[in-house]
Amino acid sequence: MRTRVTEMLGIDFPILAFSHCRDVVAAVSGAGGLGVLGAVAHSPEDLDTDLAWIRERTGGRPFGVDLLMTSKYAGAKEGGLAPADLRAMLPAETKEWLDALLERYDVPPFPERPAANGGRRLSVDPKSFAPLIDISFEHGVGLLASALGPPPAWLVERARAAGIPVAALAGRLDHAIAHRDAGVDLVIAQGTEGGGHTGEVATMVLVPQVVDAVAPIPVLAAGGIADGRQVAAALALGAEGVWCGSVWLTTHEAETAPTVKEKFLAATSNDTRRSRSLTGKPARMLRSAWTDAWEEPGAPSPLPMPLQSMVVSEAQGRIHRVAHLGDNGARQLITYFVGQVVGQMNTVKSARSVVAEMVEGFIDASERLGGILAQDE
Numbered sequence: 001m002r003t004r005v006t007e008m009l010g011i012d013f014p015i016l017a018f019s020h021c022r023d024v025v026a027a028v029s030g031a032g033g034l035g036v037l038g039a040v041a042h043s044p045e046d047l048d049t050d051l052a053w054i055r056e057r058t059g060g061r062p063f064g065v066d067l068l069m070t071s072k073y074a075g076a077k078e079g080g081l082a083p084a085d086l087r088a089m090l091p092a093e094t095k096e097w098l099d100a101l102l103e104r105y106d107v108p109p110f111p112e113r114p115a116a117n118g119g120r121r122l123s124v125d126p127k128s129f130a131p132l133i134d135i136s137f138e139h140g141v142g143l144l145a146s147a148l149g150p151p152p153a154w155l156v157e158r159a160r161a162a163g164i165p166v167a168a169l170a171g172r173l174d175h176a177i178a179h180r181d182a183g184v185d186l187v188i189a190q191g192t193e194g195g196g197h198t199g200e201v202a203t204m205v206l207v208p209q210v211v212d213a214v215a216p217i218p219v220l221a222a223g224g225i226a227d228g229r230q231v232a233a234a235l236a237l238g239a240e241g242v243w244c245g246s247v248w249l250t251t252h253e254a255e256t257a258p259t260v261k262e263k264f265l266a267a268t269s270n271d272t273r274r275s276r277s278l279t280g281k282p283a284r285m286l287r288s289a290w291t292d293a294w295e296e297p298g299a300p301s302p303l304p305m306p307l308q309s310m311v312v313s314e315a316q317g318r319i320h321r322v323a324h325l326g327d328n329g330a331r332q333l334i335t336y337f338v339g340q341v342v343g344q345m346n347t348v349k350s351a352r353s354v355v356a357e358m359v360e361g362f363i364d365a366s367e368r369l370g371g372i373l374a375q376d377e
């Protein structure tokens with residue numbers, strides 16, 4: 001397949017895989033697409049290790065890194081706060097509500113109380129993500145992607161000087177225009193059906209508008225793409241490639257928690273919700289007793305990034321620790337980010353076979369469309 005995106009990135013198929021799992025990233029890059037490692041929760045040391053690991057397994061094929069670069073987070077005025085200052089902002093009432101919720105579902109406490117560090121913090125402020133960007137440059141990544149906001153000017157300049165394309169995700173037309181004005185090389189138009197942070201407009205509606213607004217910058221379509229027919233539809237809308245996140249979560253390579261994988265394989269497309277309960281910003285995830293509880297009267301208001309993920313970190317750890325032990329309350333509560341394509345994710349496959357099936361399905365769909373045109377005898 002050839003589009004401006006395959007040319008820009010030096011890949012065989014314009015299929016990009018967002019994943020937090022280095023195995024998925026390596027597998028998709030190895031299969032001729034481009035794997036992009038979600039690194040918002042990585043420490044600089046872990047990112048260095050993971051990128052070296054991916055590089056060893058991809059034999060010179062490109063791979064990318066994705067970070068959250070939002071301007072709206074707790075401590076934005078100060079350009080980021082120290083962990084202790086952020087911890088001091090976590091409301092006692094939210095912690096009490098979470099303890100009561102877990103008690104209601106019989107989720108045991110940790111045998112030993114973990115250090116109150118709020119878990120691994122999301123690196124959403126420039127002070128925290130700058131070291132991750134330095135490491136990405138050191139490893140010569142083939143793409144840097146920015147979610148939840150345009151990349152800062154210093155990053156665009158530095159990437160341009162290094163010849164590394166910069167992409168940014170947009171869930172609304174005005175976000176796409178801001179990315180264009182920030183000088184990105186690629187815009188990813190992500191519809192509401194996608195997993196993770198997501199807006200309200202559907203992919204089918206958003207993509208053509210973004211394509212027109214940012215031309216001649218090429219666009220990737222995201223949200224609701226998991227097979228070749230959906231790839232063909234995305235390219236028909238004017239996108240020059242696809243960016244998929246959910247479909248990899250039930251692959252052999254994904255480190256998705258076993259209970260979550262099981263729930264995904266059984267779920268239908270009606271079983272997701274947009275909820276602010278895990279990160280503070282609306283993100284699509286599997287509906288569960290957890291998402292329902294956050295919608296009940298009396299539930300606390302979700303906190304701004306990165307406070308919400310800090311405040312729920314211990315509760316999430318407790319749920320994940322015991323959810324696989326049977327049909328218990330933790331199993332009812334457990335959830336994870338996933339999009340509406342979860343209804344299509346019914347068998348465990350390798351990431352390589354997902355890419356191959358997307359390409360085959362794209363060829364079939366294109367031939368079918370070509371056959372619709374009436375031919376002169």
Ligand SMILES: Cc1cc2nc3c(=O)[nH]c(=O)nc-3n(C[C@H](O)[C@H](O)[C@H](O)COP(=O)(O)O)c2cc1C
Pocket residue numbers: 018038039040066067068145146147169190193194195196197222223224225243244245246247336337338339340341
């Ligand atoms: C588990 C999960 C975590 C995600 N985390 C991020 C993230 O950290 N950064 C980001 O740019 N997008 C993130 N996304 C969104 C994906 O990049 C992608 O746009 C989305 O999954 C596309 O829709 P799909 O899920 O229907 O394939 C995440 C998606 C999922 C499923």
